[in-house]
Amino acid sequence: MRGRRTAVRDSAGWSALTRAERRVADLAAQGMTNQAVATALSVSPHTVDSHLRKVLRKLGVANRVALARRALHREHGQP
Structure with missing residues (x-):
């Protein structure tokens, strides 16, 4: 496909997450329910x-x- 960039990603760990997955992970890690995350991210x-x-x-x-x-x-720089 023209104009599409393909990023090479690790298969595991934080660097393996897509932008959308990171957004969901961040909100879920804060204690939000799936419904609340869905509402926040539309x-x-x-x-x-x-x-x-x-x-x-x-x-x-x-x-x-x-x-x-x-x-x-991760926030505190620990593995």
Whole structure:
């Protein structure tokens, strides 16, 4: 396709997340529900759920609590 840029992404970790996945991850890590994230981003809850499942897989975490921990560590420069 003309005019499209293809970014090379890692397959795991924060650098593997798309911009949309990062936005969902950030809001979910703050404790927002899928519905609240959907409203904030003007997308459907189904879209949020899809992005969130990909985020959890790429970050290698099992749930939102682990996601929040990973986000907190990332903010403080910890691995």
